[in-house]
Amino acid sequence: MAMLLSEKQITQLKRRVKETPHPREMILDVLHAIQDANGWISEEGVELAAIILGLSPLQVEEVATFYDKLYRRPVGRKVIHICDSICCWSRGSETLMLRLQQLLGIAPGETTADGMFTLLPTCCLGACAEAPAVRIGKTLYGNVAPEQLEAILDSERAEGQL
Amino acid sequence: MPTLIIDNLTVTVPEGTNILEAARQLGIEIPHFCHHEALGSVGACRLCAVEILAGPVKGIQMSCMVPAKDDMVVDTCSAEVLAYRAQVIEWLMINHPHDCPVCDEGGECQLQDMTVAGGHGIRRYSGPKRTHQNQNLGPFISHEMNRCIQCYRCVRTYQDYCGGTDFGVLGARQRLYFGRFNDGPLESPFAGNLVDVCPTGVFTDKTYRFKSRLWDLQEAPSICPHCSLGCAVIPGARYRELQRRRARTNKRTNGHFICDRGRFGYGYVNHPDRPRHPLVGHRRVTWQEGLAALQNKLQELGELFGAGSIGLLSSSRATLETQFLTKRWATSLGSDQVCFEAHPVRDQGARVAASQPLDRSASLEDVRNCDLAVLIGADPLSEAPMLALALRQAARRGARIVVADPRPVVLPMACERHAVSTDKLARLLRGLSRPQQSALPASLEELGGSLSQALLSARSPVLIGGTDLLGPQGILALLEAAEACSQPEHPCRTMLLLGGPNSFGGALLSADGPGFDSLLEGMEQGRIKALLCFEADPLADFPDRKRIRAALSRLDLLAVFDCAATATVQEADLFFPTTAVEESTGTLINNEGRMQTFEQVLSAGTPIAESAGGSHPPRFFTRDIPGTDPQPAWGTLGALMGRCADLGALRREIEKADARFAGLSLLDANGEGRRIAIPRSRPVALQPAVANAVAPDQLSLLVTETLFGSELLSSLSPCLQEAIPAPFVMLHPQDAMRLKLEEGKKVTLATPLGDLTLILRIQQDMVPGVAIVPRLRGTALESLVPGSEPLPCRIEKA
Ligand code: SF4
Ligand code: SF4
Ligand code: FES
Ligand code: FES
Numbered sequence: 001m002a003m004l005l006s007e008k009q010i011t012q013l014k015r016r017v018k019e020t021p022h023p024r025e026m027i028l029d030v031l032h033a034i035q036d037a038n039g040w041i042s043e044e045g046v047e048l049a050a051i052i053l054g055l056s057p058l059q060v061e062e063v064a065t066f067y068d069k070l071y072r073r074p075v076g077r078k079v080i081h082i083c084d085s086i087c088c089w090s091r092g093s094e095t096l097m098l099r100l101q102q103l104l105g106i107a108p109g110e111t112t113a114d115g116m117f118t119l120l121p122t123c124c125l126g127a128c129a130e131a132p133a134v135r136i137g138k139t140l141y142g143n144v145a146p147e148q149l150e151a152i153l154d155s156e157r158a159e160g161q162l
Numbered sequence: 163m164p165t166l167i168i169d170n171l172t173v174t175v176p177e178g179t180n181i182l183e184a185a186r187q188l189g190i191e192i193p194h195f196c197h198h199e200a201l202g203s204v205g206a207c208r209l210c211a212v213e214i215l216a217g218p219v220k221g222i223q224m225s226c227m228v229p230a231k232d233d234m235v236v237d238t239c240s241a242e243v244l245a246y247r248a249q250v251i252e253w254l255m256i257n258h259p260h261d262c263p264v265c266d267e268g269g270e271c272q273l274q275d276m277t278v279a280g281g282h283g284i285r286r287y288s289g290p291k292r293t294h295q296n297q298n299l300g301p302f303i304s305h306e307m308n309r310c311i312q313c314y315r316c317v318r319t320y321q322d323y324c325g326g327t328d329f330g331v332l333g334a335r336q337r338l339y340f341g342r343f344n345d346g347p348l349e350s351p352f353a354g355n356l357v358d359v360c361p362t363g364v365f366t367d368k369t370y371r372f373k374s375r376l377w378d379l380q381e382a383p384s385i386c387p388h389c390s391l392g393c394a395v396i397p398g399a400r401y402r403e404l405q406r407r408r409a410r411t412n413k414r415t416n417g418h419f420i421c422d423r424g425r426f427g428y429g430y431v432n433h434p435d436r437p438r439h440p441l442v443g444h445r446r447v448t449w450q451e452g453l454a455a456l457q458n459k460l461q462e463l464g465e466l467f468g469a470g471s472i473g474l475l476s477s478s479r480a481t482l483e484t485q486f487l488t489k490r491w492a493t494s495l496g497s498d499q500v501c502f503e504a505h506p507v508r509d510q511g512a513r514v515a516a517s518q519p520l521d522r523s524a525s526l527e528d529v530r531n532c533d534l535a536v537l538i539g540a541d542p543l544s545e546a547p548m549l550a551l552a553l554r555q556a557a558r559r560g561a562r563i564v565v566a567d568p569r570p571v572v573l574p575m576a577c578e579r580h581a582v583s584t585d586k587l588a589r590l591l592r593g594l595s596r597p598q599q600s601a602l603p604a605s606l607e608e609l610g611g612s613l614s615q616a617l618l619s620a621r622s623p624v625l626i627g628g629t630d631l632l633g634p635q636g637i638l639a640l641l642e643a644a645e646a647c648s649q650p651e652h653p654c655r656t657m658l659l660l661g662g663p664n665s666f667g668g669a670l671l672s673a674d675g676p677g678f679d680s681l682l683e684g685m686e687q688g689r690i691k692a693l694l695c696f697e698a699d700p701l702a703d704f705p706d707r708k709r710i711r712a713a714l715s716r717l718d719l720l721a722v723f724d725c726a727a728t729a730t731v732q733e734a735d736l737f738f739p740t741t742a743v744e745e746s747t748g749t750l751i752n753n754e755g756r757m758q759t760f761e762q763v764l765s766a767g768t769p770i771a772e773s774a775g776g777s778h779p780p781r782f783f784t785r786d787i788p789g790t791d792p793q794p795a796w797g798t799l800g801a802l803m804g805r806c807a808d809l810g811a812l813r814r815e816i817e818k819a820d821a822r823f824a825g826l827s828l829l830d831a832n833g834e835g836r837r838i839a840i841p842r843s844r845p846v847a848l849q850p851a852v853a854n855a856v857a858p859d860q861l862s863l864l865v866t867e868t869l870f871g872s873e874l875l876s877s878l879s880p881c882l883q884e885a886i887p888a889p890f891v892m893l894h895p896q897d898a899m900r901l902k903l904e905e906g907k908k909v910t911l912a913t914p915l916g917d918l919t920l921i922l923r924i925q926q927d928m929v930p931g932v933a934i935v936p937r938l939r940g941t942a943l944e945s946l947v948p949g950s951e952p953l954p955c956r957i958e959k960a
Contacts, residue, residue, distance in 0.1 A: 061343050
């Protein structure tokens with residue numbers, strides 16, 4: 001379990017938890033630390049977070065399963081979140097979703113064979129003004145047209161392979 | 163006090179009342195899911211919509227979220243509102259499986275009712291439904307997540323009200339999931355309440371699975387017999403089998419919930435080993451033969467040795483009616499050797515407790531509303547589980563909760579703890595009578611003094627104590643401390659935990675009569691030749707098992723009237739079966755002095771499940787119903803005195819004979835009960851406790867009640883068996899280290915009563931120098947009874 005984070009990280013996080021009046025405030029920080037180190041948060045990851053935070057695993061899991069940018073299953077190196085909420089849908093996100101599936105050869109929820117991309121629909125990226133929006137890794141793309149997708153994927157892939 | 167108009171009717175309600183509750187006062191039930199009287203409103207289900215025609219907010223609003231205001235005009239069933247609700251219901255039903263025929267909730271399902279009320283009859287949605295994997299949540303609760311309508315009542319009950327941390331809400335939106343991190347038994351001792359609060363069939367009673375529909379059940383208002391709090395319950399029976407218990411609402415006592423001991427302890431009624439026939443020796447006889455044998459023997463003994471040779475013992479399980487007639491019968495036999503508790507410490511403790519001024523005795527409602535609770539020698543989860551839940555509600559409102567105890571008292575919330583050994587609790591109590599300011603109390607007296615100061619300045623303080631640890635002297639000191647910490651405007655109330663559901667009644671009736679120890683001496687000296695036990699089990703309940711066994715074997719006659727296969731029943735010369743609580747009517751007086759009656763749920767009889775040997779309907783038809791011999795103990799006592807069984811007349815007689823029971827005959831089983839009218843007088847002489855000598859290299863052995871497995875009747879319930887722990891002993895880490903013992907390993911506990919092999923649990927929050935074992939009936943620990951002076955003991959590796 002300790003393999004999920006270094007001893008030093010664990011000590012540091014525990015110290016920060018101790019300093020906060022409400023340890024629950026730190027749930028996201030601890031989960032992000034585990035996700036950053038491992039790409040996703042496993043069952044053991046939730047249990048480790050619970051120990052660091054002094055909470056029950058359930059209390060951590062409640063938060064971990066609430067946010068769709070916290071991954072409770074293994075994902076590719078870059079996760080593509082494509083918005084399917086109202087603004088983006090009204091501006092053509094369905095076409096984008098179909099095009100992405102074609103380009104990547106995977107269905108929503110799947111990961112490409114090379115382990116590079118995982119495709120996930122998401123409910124609003126907070127970029128409604130730039131609908132339709134797609135987020136790849138940590139980069140947000142607004143006003144995306146279907147024709148742009150191939151180039152975007154290529155550059156993301158190239159960057160991911162570095 | 164705003165006055166408003168709802169559906170053309172005017173109503174005035176207290177400030178802060180929401181429209182949903184205001185409508186209820188007019189008898190108008192607005193359809194709803196997420197609002198619950200005990201849990202409050204969250205506005206999550208959107209079903210309780212009403213139209214506000216005039217007032218600070220207008221239009222369609224959630225009635226549970228809008229406080230009633232002066233001059234509001236509300237329409238609960240305008241066309242627009244009805245259409246709104248119909249849509250909400252249709253939307254809630256989108257994912258709901260149409261599995262009512264195989265759902266245990268069917269017939270008592272709020273979703274069924276609301277769907278019908280909302281007028282949603284035809285499904286328009288034809289897409290796929292959301293589905294979930296269910297979890298195994300342990301022996302008590304079944305899980306069927308597909309039926310969920312996301313009202314959040316379960317989480318609010320489990321986490322907020324009950325303080326559980328292992329169950330909650332996972333996911334978001336369409337993926338919402340109410341469950342645990344992974345499969346496993348729910349940890350909260352109040353988990354069973356999920357069954358009552360979930361408005362659909364997600365959480366159902368596993369012990370009752372696929373047994374009956376509500377409309378087939380026989381139900382009646384009853385009282386839980388498994389501790390001294392007397393929570394309100396509704397047991398349900400069918401086919402001569404008690405099939406479940408659910409919570410009933412009594413705002414003065416349990417509120418809306420009950421504990422799992424109360425909910426799942428019902429199985430003793432159906433126990434296959436329950437003796438159901440009168441026995442002479444071990445031979446089955448008719449009632450007439452049995453009673454004749456009893457009368458003859460008593461007459462013979464009376465003639466030979468005088469009436470004083472007959473001892474009568476009842477118990478805290480017996481109803482007030484039974485206790486009263488036990489005493490009456492003793493009088494008519496001419497014997498004064500009658501008592502109501504086989505455990506002398508509990509007896510004396512209850513007698514002191516029953517002398518507390520009634521306006522000072524705290525109900526569970528008072529505890530929920532207190533701003534400071536000090537617990538001395540009281541372990542709520544073990545001795546009176548619902549008290550723990552009441553304390554949590556106080557803590558949620560900001561009350562300070564202080565626990566002083568040798569045991570690692572666990573509460574469903576954070577509290578202030580002081581590990582104090584049993585012998586030092588008296589010093590603490592002494593300090594409690596002398597208020598003093600001290601920021602950092604250095605001694606127990608000073609701690610007591612500072613707590614006393616806090617009690618004096620609190621608005622609604624409660625001092626809580628348990629008879630097992632404090633004993634009669636301690637209880638007396640606690641009552642005196644409460645007096646010293648009282649201000650005229652805000653008195654310090656007391657709540658004392660007693661041995662059983664009617665300890666209080668026994669304490670009132672026993673006056674200054676003998677305790678069981680004096681009956682025992684009579685038996686040992688040969689003065690007492692006959693012992694008649696009415697729902698009493700002296701063999702298990704008297705703390706010194708060897709002594710009681712020897713005394714019982716000297717008797718010429720041991721007659722036992724009981725509803726369970728107790729240790730004493732095995733030794734009886736004559737046995738008479740009595741009804742269980744659910745099989746008769748009667749009155750119990752809880753630990754605060756509240757008289758509460760219960761009604762008959764079912765008639766005694768061998769469950770069809772048992773008599774038909776698993777095949778139903780029975781293949782053979784006979785005129786008589788098997789197993790119907792049990793009679794209420796008060797009925798049998800009446801018959802022995804040549805009376806007819808008329809409960810109403812008996813209650814009027816009790817009232818007339820004893821002013822303390824005024825109002826008994828008027829009690830309504832559905833009501834809140836009624837405090838007794840006058841407390842008893844303080845017992846005259848209290849025997850001082852004699853401490854056992856403990857050598858420096860020894861530990862002292864403290865026996866304590868535990869949640870599951872200590873109380874007699876619930877410990878016989880088959881559905882509780884999985885929750886009863888394997889025998890264990892608890893040690894402070896310091897002692898464990900000194901003795902080189904490890905957590906979870908087998909150890910040998912050497913006591914004057916013999917050696918026992920137990921599992922070690924290391925507990926940080928207890929006092930050092932003590933070994934603590936739970937009372938667990940039917941296990942190696944059986945002969946160890948709480949409420950006695952700690953014995954010396956040793957522990958080593960097994
Ligand atoms: S499980 Fe029951 S109580 Fe919990 S949210 Fe679903 S319907 Fe409501
Ligand atoms: S607290 Fe006591 S009376 Fe109440 S339900 Fe539990 S065991 Fe029964
Ligand atoms: S709706 Fe797509 S980003 Fe908000
Ligand atoms: S009861 Fe008001 S919104 Fe659910």
